[in-house]
Amino acid sequence: MQQPNKLTPFFENLNFERDDNTMVINFGPQHPSAHGQLRLVLELDGEQVVKAYPDIGYLHRGIEKMAENMTYNEFLPTTDRLDYIASTSNNYAYALAVEKLLGIEAPRRAQVIRTMLLELNRVISHLFFIATHALDVGAMSVFLYAFREREYAMDLMEEYCGARLTHSSVRIGGVPLDLPKDWIINMISFCDKVDHELEHTYNALLQENRIWKMRLEDVGVISAEDALSWGCTGPMLRGSGVNWDIRKEEPYELYGELDFDIPVSNRCDSYGRYRLYMEEMKQSTRILRQLVPMYKESDPQLMAHAPQYISAPKEEIMTQNYALMQHFVLVTQGMRPPKGEVYVPTESPKGELGFYIKSEGEPYAYRLKCRAPSFFHTGLLQEILVGTYIADVVTIIGSTNIVFGEVDR
Amino acid sequence: MRKYTPKDNVQKKSYYTDRYWVAPRVPQTEVEAGSHFADVVKALGRKAKESYVSVGQLVIHIKSTDNFDVMKTLKEECGYTQCSEQSAVDYLAQDGEFELFWQLLNITEAKRVRVVTRIKEKEAIESIEPLFRSANFAEREMFDMFGIKVNNHPFLKRILMPDDWEGHPLLKTYPLHGDEFASWYEVDKIFGKEYRDVIGPENRDPARIDRYDTKRFSRVGYEVPFGADISEGEKEQPIEYSETILVDYNKNSSKQLDERR
Known part of the structure; x- marks a missing residue:
């Protein structure tokens, strides 16, 4: 028994042994398989979990509060810190919500670039998932191969926006930059690389791997009703046999024009979800290839024309007095969107990432609520962990693909 | 005279507002007859106090005591099987009220509904956890951030902040x-x-x-002319160098410059 004193305090008032022969163990918040700052309190009967209590908040930074005290453009880089595995999807979801509030639309080329970045981020995020999930389960080499490809994707992101992790590569009303020279050629060779590696490395290492199947099959079973009721979205929902992808059902950006499939698994278990992630990467490269001709056909305009809300292009600011004045007001005071509220959902790699913005016509959002998919997937843990074995807990956490940047916000 | 700062809303405010400027509104359209949304409004009957379509989503204002019944009707009769999000907006300074919203999703029709209600400061709201389990975490977060009590919630406890925290961070008074x-x-x-x-x-x-901390750029923003006395009468403490550097930085081997080269 620990002897608490003032310097070594005993915060947790937990009894680790009980009369009824169950044991309470504390998993995290510094556990390498907890994917960040997840603390799980598990009550065990032998090796079986009787009760699970996910405790979150160890990465709480008050991002929603920060949003209320920053102008709309100031807040955009903060959204990088939500799901830091795929920052552009957060930047984009926020920018789209503000654009819906303003009632503007990004020009065609910006849409093409955004869709490219979104799909590239989906590949980055899914590769990260495969890598860490396999590492949690015990397949070390997959981690090394998947991170190699992820590096190439991050090189592409770096070439575009200069950052590898916190991209801020989308602006409200468009994108800041056009694609650099040869970026598309590199992107296509990256797609070839990923397609090849998917088939010959990850699939070969995992798909029919006996240990992998034993660890994943029928582990973490979620029924379709449970998945809907607990607010699961993305691969967690499609892994339970519900065909729901916001890109297809409520198309935003260019997804309405693109030809891609939504994989659905009826297995409801971790293995089915793993297969979904692999298939979704293939669909992402398929989308990326389709976007290349669209990019070549588009006009070079990158930012929407809405002088009240968005600064004019640099040449106009430098040459025209009125554009300079508007730019000055927008930078010093921030844009003032219309009064009202919007909720805009997007399909991030993890699931439904939505931003609810309530505006009172001020340069600061009156309320911003970030609907993060991982938050609800963490809530689900208290349901699906019950009855499983302690060895499967790590598999299930890995399979939910939670990122604590967006759970705690 | 001291600058007036309102105590009921201590958040950042715009330093300049044109007093003749009237903010436009996000467009709201009436519910089209014969559409899916019209059926939803009809199913709710008189419980829907006000309903309109905004940015492609139906918004329904209800009485705060009706929230469980409304959600039940929406789930069982209208097919809204997922509660994507719920939270609150602090209007205590203006009206002494919270605005609560629930964001529901119908997967078969690909439609979304936002249910909106208002409650007074000390009022509680009925939990919808029996209908949508996602409310378990969402209502806890709302309680944590705003202090709104939720009746019949299975485990209403702080979620993001520590259990013994005082105050609710998303209130405008925080x-x-x-x-x-x-x-x-x-x-x-x-x-x-x-x-x-x-x-x-x-x-x-x-x-x-x-x-005296020269290692961590401590004087950024407090620059003084070179050679100025910054001690303010305090004794100078020796500068410590990291021992991990292999170069021997003792007094004999190094020399402190007293003027710029």
Whole structure:
């Protein structure tokens, strides 16, 4: 028994042994398989979990509060810190919500670039998932191969926006930059690389791997009703046999024009979800290839024309007095969107990432609520962990693909 | 005269507002007859106090006591099987009320509905956890951030903030840099309140600037001319160098420049 004193305090008032022969163990918040700052309190009967209590908040930074005290453009880089595995999807979801509030639309080329970045981020995020999930389960080499490809994707992101992790590569009303020279050629060779590696490395290492199947099959079973009721979205929902992808059902950006499939698994278990992630990467490269001709056909305009809300292009600011004045007001005071509220959902790699913005016509959002998919997937843990074995807990956490940047916000 | 700062809303405010400027509104259209949304409004009957379509989503205003019945109707009769999100907006300063919203999703029709209601400051709301389990975490977060009590919630406890936290961070009255309790939280918890004086605010604050700290750019923003006396009567402390560097930085091997080269 620990002897608490003032310097070594005993915060947790937990009894680790009980009369009824169950044991309470504390998993995290510094556990390498907890994917960040997840603390799980598990009550065990032998090796079986009787009760699970996910405790979150160890990465709480008050991002929603920060949003209320920053102008709309100031807040955009903060959204990088939500799901830091795929920052552009957060930047984009926020920018789209503000654009819906303003009632503007990004020009065609910006849409093409955004869709490219979104799909590239989906590949980055899914590769990260495969890598860490396999590492949690015990397949070390997959981690090394998947991170190699992820590096190439991050090189592409770096070439575009200069950052590898916190991209801020989308602006409200468009994108800041056009694609650099040869970026598309590199992107296509990256797609070839990923397609090849998917088939010959990850699939070969995992798909029919006996240990992998034993660890994943029928582990973490979620029924379709449970998945809907607990607010699961993305691969967690499609892994339970519900065909729901916001890109297809409520198309935003260019997804309405693109030809891609939504994989659905009826297995409801971790293995089915793993297969979904692999298939979704293939669909992402398929989308990326389709976007290349669209990019070549588009006009070079990158930012929407809405002088009240968005600064004019640099040449106009430098040459025209009125554009300079508007730019000055927008930078010093921030844009003032219309009064009202919007909720805009997007399909991030993890699931439904939505931003609810309530505006009172001020340069600061009156309320911003970030609907993060991982938050609800963490809530689900208290349901699906019950009855499983302690060895499967790590598999299930890995399979939910939670990122604590967006759970705690 | 001291600048007036309202106590009921301490959030950042725009420093300039054109007094003749009237903010436009996000367009709201009436529910089209014969559409799916019209059926939803019809199914709710008189419980829907006000309904309109905004940015492609149906918005329904209801009475706060009806929320469970409304959600039940929406789930069982209209096919809204997922509650994507729920939270609150603080209007205590203006109206003494919270605005609560629930964001529901119908997967077969690909439609979304936002149910909106208002409650007074000390009022509680009925939990919808029996209908949508996602409300388990969402309602806890709402309780944590705003202090809104939820009746019949299975486990209403703080979720993001520590259990013994004081105050609710997303209220407009909550100071931006935290209140006194927040700033002393770790000290109080580890050492006890009586140690506040021993430790002092300068050691509590990780953003404290140490004038003699030359390693961490401590004088950024406080630059002085070269050679100016910054000691203010304090004794100078020797500069410590990291021992991990293999070069021998003792007094004999190094020389401090007294003028610029």
